[in-house]
Amino acid sequence: MEKEKFTIMGVGGAGCRVIGTLRQMSAAEKIRLVAADTDRSGLESSGLPADRCLLAGEMWRGGRGCGGNVGDGQIAFGRARTEIANMISGSSMLLVSAGLGGGTASGGIPVVLSEAMRLHIPSVVLVTLPFAHEGNLRRRQAVQALDEDIHKIADAVVAMPNDLLFSVLPSTAPLAEAFRMADEQVARTALALSELLCAGNLLNADFSAFSALLKRRKSRCSLGVGVSRTEDGARRPEIAFEEMLCSPLLGGASSLTEADAVIFSLLGGPELAVGDVQAVFSLAERYTRPETVMLTSASTAPEWKGMLQFSAVAIKFDRQEEIAVPGKGGSGGRRQSEQGSLFGDGAVEQPALPFDHVSKGIMESTQKVVWNGEDLDIPTYIRRNAVIDNGQPVRKK
Numbered sequence: 001m002e003k004e005k006f007t008i009m010g011v012g013g014a015g016c017r018v019i020g021t022l023r024q025m026s027a028a029e030k031i032r033l034v035a036a037d038t039d040r041s042g043l044e045s046s047g048l049p050a051d052r053c054l055l056a057g058e059m060w061r062g063g064r065g066c067g068g069n070v071g072d073g074q075i076a077f078g079r080a081r082t083e084i085a086n087m088i089s090g091s092s093m094l095l096v097s098a099g100l101g102g103g104t105a106s107g108g109i110p111v112v113l114s115e116a117m118r119l120h121i122p123s124v125v126l127v128t129l130p131f132a133h134e135g136n137l138r139r140r141q142a143v144q145a146l147d148e149d150i151h152k153i154a155d156a157v158v159a160m161p162n163d164l165l166f167s168v169l170p171s172t173a174p175l176a177e178a179f180r181m182a183d184e185q186v187a188r189t190a191l192a193l194s195e196l197l198c199a200g201n202l203l204n205a206d207f208s209a210f211s212a213l214l215k216r217r218k219s220r221c222s223l224g225v226g227v228s229r230t231e232d233g234a235r236r237p238e239i240a241f242e243e244m245l246c247s248p249l250l251g252g253a254s255s256l257t258e259a260d261a262v263i264f265s266l267l268g269g270p271e272l273a274v275g276d277v278q279a280v281f282s283l284a285e286r287y288t289r290p291e292t293v294m295l296t297s298a299s300t301a302p303e304w305k306g307m308l309q310f311s312a313v314a315i316k317f318d319r320q321e322e323i324a325v326p327g328k329g330g331s332g333g334r335r336q337s338e339q340g341s342l343f344g345d346g347a348v349e350q351p352a353l354p355f356d357h358v359s360k361g362i363m364e365s366t367q368k369v370v371w372n373g374e375d376l377d378i379p380t381y382i383r384r385n386a387v388i389d390n391g392q393p394v395r396k397k
């Protein structure tokens with residue numbers, strides 16, 4: 001995959017700021033950066049030229065944002081499907097970055113993803129979840145957008161709680177400082193993921209393996225990024241690794257040691273030596289358990305000259321979660337039956353029919369009909385996470 005065809009889209013205020021941060025990194029020069037917001041000032045903070053920006057719902061929202069209203073974000077983006085499709089068409093992969101909890105990103109991202117799906121563009125979502133002190137409404141909106149829409153359409157989702165920042169920041173740290181740190185970490189991770197997924201790298205992660213790890217709905221992610229430079233001399237790999245371990249969105253070394261899966265990615269200039277690769281990955285192995293699933297990638301590019309960046313996305317699975325099947329369309333989750341005891345001894349597996357949520361069709365761009373916190377346009381069996389079986393329990397041998 002050519003890097004020029006890898007598109008990173010920032011959605012909403014936080015997403016646009018991540019794009020602004022990426023623009024200042026020379027290593028992001030070859031990636032196509034675009035931004036979409038309902039707020040004109042958000043797009044300005046991306047620093048992108050007008051032809052790379054989409055001001056959704058301009059006539060109706062007046063370029064002032066959605067003020068935390070998810071329904072407005074949904075409608076504004078729903079009415080801009082053609083523009084969204086034009087922005088992403090021709091991409092070989094799309095990474096969408098945002099902070100969930102407000103109106104624009106929580107409502108708009110599912111629309112962007114459904115357009116990507118229609119155009120057969122694989123999508124990866126990299127989002128932060130609101131700080132606890134932002135209140136329950138923002139948290140609920142973020143979780144609802146993730147669980148009810150984003151996880152069902154995206155090929156891979158990395159969602160990190162902003163609260164992890166407090167593992168390294170004192171509680172008296174100004175909020176602006178915390179957000180600046182988050183922007184930098186998310187931008188660096190977006191860069192690492194784009195390198196990880198571009199072909200032609202030294203070690204290249206297989207997208208279906210990547211997607212299988214990150215498609216599970218109830219996984220918790222955290223991420224660490226460390227950078228070292230030529231001036232650090234022979235200890236470059238160790239310094240990058242140590243910085244990654246202290247990274248604000250990682251949540252400490254225990255996030256690695258307790259992870260079920262970790263995606264490691266090493267980026268460097270043409271001078272990257274075999275010894276550097278060995279040194280950094282052997283350190284990584286020391287901090288993971290033998291049973292941890294590891295996906296690794298190492299790549300070099302001229303624009304990384306003199307720099308070494310090591311990043312980790314640590315994933316902890318929810319034990320109750322379905323076992324994901326790799327690949328687009330997912331061909332349906334397959335869930336170990338929790339009802340096995342109905343058939344005696346718990347020695348029963350219940351096959352699930354491959355039903356996937358694809359889209360709400362014409363309901364996608366309309367205001368949600370919500371009752372008791374449930375979106376009634378979504379079929380009940382999806383809302384309730386029901387496993388639809390073929391009526392044929394299979395006995396385990």
Ligand SMILES: Nc1nc2c(ncn2[C@@H]2O[C@H](COP(=O)(O)OP(=O)(O)OP(=O)(O)O)[C@@H](O)[C@H]2O)c(=O)[nH]1
Pocket residue numbers: 011012013014015017038039042065066067068069098099100101102103104105106128129130131134138162179180182183
């Ligand atoms: N990384 C980062 N996160 C931010 C920043 N500002 C806000 N956030 C987080 O992102 C969440 C969503 O905020 P915004 O991006 O402003 O929301 P939006 O998607 O633009 O939606 P509306 O403003 O309601 O239209 C917040 O709840 C915060 O947790 C920022 O400057 N950087």
Ligand SMILES: [Mg+2]
Pocket residue numbers: 012013014039042065066102104
């Ligand atoms: Mg906003």
